[in-house]
Amino acid sequence: MRKIEHIGIAVKDLEQSNALFAKLLGKNHFKTEEVDGEKVATSFFQVGETKVELLQATDNNSPIAKYLEKKSEGVHHIAFDVEDILAEVERLKTEGFEILNETPKLGADNKLVVFLHPRSTNGVLIELCQEI
């Protein structure tokens, strides 16, 4: 794993949170994107070498909607940049981690993504990202 690619934050209202994080970080988000596969609308802020990804649910079945039903707004996942996502999945499987999708999915910002179940990672949802 090469660096933290982004930190995902679950929010109820993307527009309001864009304004809040713009005030916090002193800069505006540089892009927004809907990812239909995950039923989310996202916005990204660049912070040095990494990013903050705000996520709002676009459907009641979205993982973000389910998360907000049980918990509050806040850090939802940490995403690591990897060079070879399939090799990393094999390595992590061998180490005993629970992979949620062995076949990488299309994520935001032109990336292939794989998630690890938080119950195998001390309660933290982990995302692996490989640039396409």
Ligand SMILES: CC[C@@H](C(=O)O)C(=O)SCCNC(=O)CCNC(=O)[C@H](O)C(C)(C)COP(=O)(O)OP(=O)(O)OC[C@H]1O[C@@H](n2cnc3c(N)ncnc32)[C@H](O)[C@@H]1OP(=O)(O)O
């Ligand atoms: C924009 C696209 C992409 C990108 O390019 O960056 C994204 O970031 S998409 C982000 C949204 N997508 C996902 O989160 C996909 C992966 N997540 C899942 O598959 C599910 O959310 C889950 C992690 C498997 C949980 O789903 P489910 O089992 O249906 O939910 P439960 O509510 O039953 O939870 C079981 C258990 O796990 C705890 N949990 C759930 N989410 C998280 C989380 N984000 N962080 C930490 N823990 C989490 C939940 O509290 C339950 O715990 P217990 O109650 O102790 O059993």
Ligand SMILES: [Co+2]
């Ligand atoms: Co993410």
